[in-house]
Amino acid sequence: MHPTPKSCAPxxxxxxxxxLPExxxxxxxxxxxxxxxxxxxxxxxxSAHSKLETLFKLSTADSERPNIAENHVAFPMHPLQAKAWRKSDDYAAMGCDMVDLNTSSGGWRATSSTRAIYHPDMPGCSRFHSLSN
Structure with missing residues (x-):
């Protein structure tokens, strides 16, 4: 049993x-x-790399899509996660291994869980976990 099943904090x-999906x-x-x-x-x-590359191409217009280094892959974040990540020591520690592309793509919605999101025009639901340090 989850200790706070529908908590909206913080x-x-x-x-x-x-x-929130409601x-x-x-x-x-x-x-x-x-x-x-x-x-x-x-x-x-x-592969996850291939799925992420496809999602990035489907989510962003050619004219708005920044170039990504050969050894990098596009990685999406929920806006609240991105805000917290930018302020974190872990983000700073990543150095050039992680680059903010200053690009966003709209139309995403929460599923019944706020931890999983979907886009009606994209293949499948997306749920993202963590990066290793």
């Missing part, structure tokens, strides 16, 4: 209105690039 009322709003995810050897995944079938 979200503000405004954040709840944007990010409000049926969409939001933009933010994109970073991460060194491929720092990415851990549990991908079945197609």
């Amino acid at each position: 979200l503000t009322q405004e954040q709840q209105a944007v990010y 409000f049926e709003n969409s939001f933009e995810i933010e994109w970073f690039s991460v060194a491929k050897d720092r990415l851990m995944s549990e991908s079945v079938g197609e």
